[in-house]
Amino acid sequence: VTGASRGIGYFTALELARLGAHVIAVARTVGGLEELDDDIKALGGTATLVPLDLSDMKAIDALGGQIHERWGKLDILVANAGVLGVISPISHIKAKEFDKVMTVNLDATWRLARSVEPLLRASDAGRAILLSSGVAHSCRPFWGAYAISKAAVETLGRVWAAELVNTSVRINSVNPGATRTAMRAQAVPGEDPSTLPDPRDVAKKIVKL
Ligand code: NAP
Numbered sequence: 706v707t708g709a710s711r712g713i714g715y716f717t718a719l720e721l722a723r724l725g726a727h728v729i730a731v732a733r734t735v736g737g738l739e740e741l742d743d744d745i746k747a748l749g750g751t752a753t754l755v756p757l758d759l760s761d762m763k764a765i766d767a768l769g770g771q772i773h774e775r776w777g778k779l780d781i782l783v784a785n786a787g788v789l790g791v792i793s794p795i796s797h798i799k800a801k802e803f804d805k806v807m808t809v810n811l812d813a814t815w816r817l818a819r820s821v822e823p824l825l826r827a828s829d830a831g832r833a834i835l836l837s838s839g840v841a842h843s844c845r846p847f848w849g850a851y852a853i854s855k856a857a858v859e860t861l862g863r864v865w866a867a868e869l870v871n872t873s874v875r876i877n878s879v880n881p882g883a884t885r886t887a888m889r890a891q892a893v894p895g896e897d898p899s900t901l902p903d904p905r906d907v908a909k910k911i912v913k914l
Contacts, residue, residue, distance in 0.1 A: 708786030710737025769820030
C-alpha cells in the first residue's frame with residue numbers, strides 16, 4: 706500500500722492487516738508509518754515499513770526486487786499515494802509543480818506497476834488497485850495537473866488490465882469520491898470535514914476489490 710502514512714492509504718493498510726494480510730506500507734513520513742504499525746500490531750497483524758519517496762524511480766525498481774527476494778510474490782498492490790498540486794488555471798501552473806504531480810501520481814504508478822507485475826503474476830490471484838478521482842472525467846476547472854494525471858492513471862489501469870486478461874491478475878482503478886483527508890482539506894479549504902465520508906469506510910470498499 707503506497708501512501709500508507711495517512712488518509713485513505715492508512716486505513717486501507719489497516720483494514721488489509723485486520724483481514725490477515727502482511728502489509729508493506731510505503732510513504733515518506735516515518736511517524737505516520739510507525740503509527741500505522743502500532744495500530745496494526747494492536748490488531749494482531751504485521752507490517753513492513755518502507756520509508757520511500759515515490760519520485761525516486763530507482764527506489765521503486767529496488768522495492769520490487771526486495772519483495773521478490775523476501776516473499777517471491779505480491780498478492781495485492783494498492784497504488785494510493787498521490788499529490789494534489791496547486792489549484793490554478795492550467796496556464797498558470799509552474800512547470801516544476803506540473804512535473805511533481807505527474808511524477809508522483811503517474812510516473813511512480815507506472816514504475817510500480819512495472820516493478821511488481823512479475824510478483825502479482827506469481828500470486829494465485831494478484832490484484833492491483835489504482836486510486837483515481839472523479840475529476841479525471843468531470844475535468845473540473847483549476848484542478849488541471851491533478852485531473853490530467855488521474856485520467857492517465859485510469860488509462861494505465863485499463864491498458865494494464867487488458868494486457869493481463871489471460872492471467873489470474875486483475876487490475877482496477879477506484880474513484881473513492883470526496884473523503885475526509887488532508888488532501889481534500891487542501892483542495893476545498895472552506896468545507897466542513899464532518900460532512901465528508903470517513904476514510905475508514907472508503908478503505909473497506911477498496912479492500913473488497
Ligand atoms: P492524503 O491524505 O494527502 O495522503 C496521501 C498519501 O500519499 C500520504 O500517505 C503521503 O505520504 C503519500 N505520498 C504523497 N507524496 C508521496 C511521495 N512523493 N512518496 C511517497 N508517498 C507519497 O491523500 P488521500 O486523500 O488519502 O488520497 C489518497 C488517494 O486517493 C490519492 O491518490 C488521491 O488522489 C485519491 N483521492 C482522494 C480523494 C479525497 O477526497 N480525499 C478523492 C479522490 C481521489 P507522505 O506524505 O508521508 O509521503
